[in-house]
Amino acid sequence: MITDQVAxxxxxxxxxxxxxxxxxxxxxxxxxxxxxxxxxxxxxxxGFKPIAYSGLETGNRQYASYVIEQGKIRFVLSTPYGPHSExxxxxxxxxxxxxxIAMEVEDVESAYRETTARGAxxxxxxxxxxxxxxxxxxxxxxxxGQTVFRFVQRTGYSGxxxxxxxxxxxxxxxxxxGLAAVDHIVGNVExxxxxxxxxxxxxxxxxxxxxxYDDKVIHTEYSALMSKVxxxxxxxxxxxxxxxxxxxxxxxxxxxxxxxxxxxxQHVALITGDIIKTVGExxxxxxxxxxxxxxxxxxxxxRIGTIRERYDDIARLGILADxxxxxxxxxxxxxPIQDRPTMFLEVIQRRGAQGFGVGNFKALFxxxxxxxxxxxxx
Ligand code: FE2
Numbered sequence: 001m002i003t004d005q006v007a008x009x010x011x012x013x014x015x016x017x018x019x020x021x022x023x024x025x026x027x028x029x030x031x032x033x034x035x036x037x038x039x040x041x042x043x044x045x046x047g048f049k050p051i052a053y054s055g056l057e058t059g060n061r062q063y064a065s066y067v068i069e070q071g072k073i074r075f076v077l078s079t080p081y082g083p084h085s086e087x088x089x090x091x092x093x094x095x096x097x098x099x100x101i102a103m104e105v106e107d108v109e110s111a112y113r114e115t116t117a118r119g120a121x122x123x124x125x126x127x128x129x130x131x132x133x134x135x136x137x138x139x140x141x142x143x144x145g146q147t148v149f150r151f152v153q154r155t156g157y158s159g160x161x162x163x164x165x166x167x168x169x170x171x172x173x174x175x176x177x178g179l180a181a182v183d184h185i186v187g188n189v190e191x192x193x194x195x196x197x198x199x200x201x202x203x204x205x206x207x208x209x210x211x212x213y214d215d216k217v218i219h220t221e222y223s224a225l226m227s228k229v230x231x232x233x234x235x236x237x238x239x240x241x242x243x244x245x246x247x248x249x250x251x252x253x254x255x256x257x258x259x260x261x262x263x264x265x266q267h268v269a270l271i272t273g274d275i276i277k278t279v280g281e282x283x284x285x286x287x288x289x290x291x292x293x294x295x296x297x298x299x300x301x302x303r304i305g306t307i308r309e310r311y312d313d314i315a316r317l318g319i320l321a322d323x324x325x326x327x328x329x330x331x332x333x334x335x336p337i338q339d340r341p342t343m344f345l346e347v348i349q350r351r352g353a354q355g356f357g358v359g360n361f362k363a364l365f366x367x368x369x370x371x372x373x374x375x376x377x378x
Pocket of ligand 1: 184186267346356
C-alpha cells in the first residue's frame, strides 16, 4: 500500500542505513511461469541444476514448483495447475517473471515487525512450515508492483529446500558455467514512483542509497532513465530501481512497463569469477546476448586501461567493461528470456569496481533501442 507515511522521507540521511534487522543473503528468487517443467530445461543451458520439486506427487495440489541451483544462486520456477489462483491470474497479466525475492534473515519476526511498522504492507504474517526436515519460518511484505519480498529463517532445517519440496535425483546432464551468486536485482517502476520506492527501501527496510544516476547521465538520442541503487549495510543486497524519464521516443523502461503490465523485476545480475569462460560457454550453447556496435571496442582500451583479461576475448564475446575509483568490472546482458520483452539477465565480474557499469549505459541502451525498433516498440 502506498501511504503518506512511507512516502515521507525518513529523518536519517538517505545514504545511511539503519540496522533494523539482519539479512544474511538472498535465499532464493521465485519466478511464476507458464510451464515450469519446460523452463527447467532452459535454465540448464545457463548451468542450473534442478535439485528439488513440489507438486501433485508431494501433496501440493495447487502448483508445480522446481528449485534450480548454481553456486549460491537458487531459483524457483512455479506454475499453477489450474486457472483459479493468484498464481494463474498473475501469469495471465504479467507473463513469466519474478514474483518473490526471498531474503534469508536471522529473525523473521523482527524483519516482519520492523518493516510493517515502518509502512511496508504485510502479505503473509510470520508462520512455520514443517516437515520431517524441521521447520522453516517465513513472512512476506509487498514490494513494487505485485512483487513480494519474503523473509526466510531456516535455522537447522535439513530438508531439500522448503517443506512440501522433495530432493530430486542428481542431474548429471547439467554443466555449470561458473555463475556463483546474485549481485543485484533491478526493479522498474512507473514514472514518478522512483522516490516512493527509494524511501520505501530506506525507511521500511533500513537500506541506504548507494548511488544515483540521473537522466542527464543515462540517456540516448531517444530516451532517458533515472536509476537509484538501494542496499543494506553489508552491501550484499543491492536493489537498483529504474524510472523512465522524458525522451523523444518510448524508453526501454516504458516498453517493460507496458509488456509486464506494471512494475517488476527488470534484470537479475549474476556474479562470475571468470566472465570469459562463463560467457564463452554460454555463447557456445547458443544463448543470445545483446551486442554493442564494434566501434565500442576501438575506444575501450583507452577508456579502461590495463586489465587482466585480453581485449581480444572481450571484443570477441561482446563483453562490456567499465572502470571506477576502486577497479573495473566486466558485464554482459542477455536478450529478454521470455517472449514478452520484459526480464533479462546480466552476467558480471567485479575486479574491485562496486558500480553498475554506468560508462556502458549509453552504448548498451542504443543497442537495446535497435532491438526495440525491430519489435516495433520504439
Ligand atoms: Fe545490472
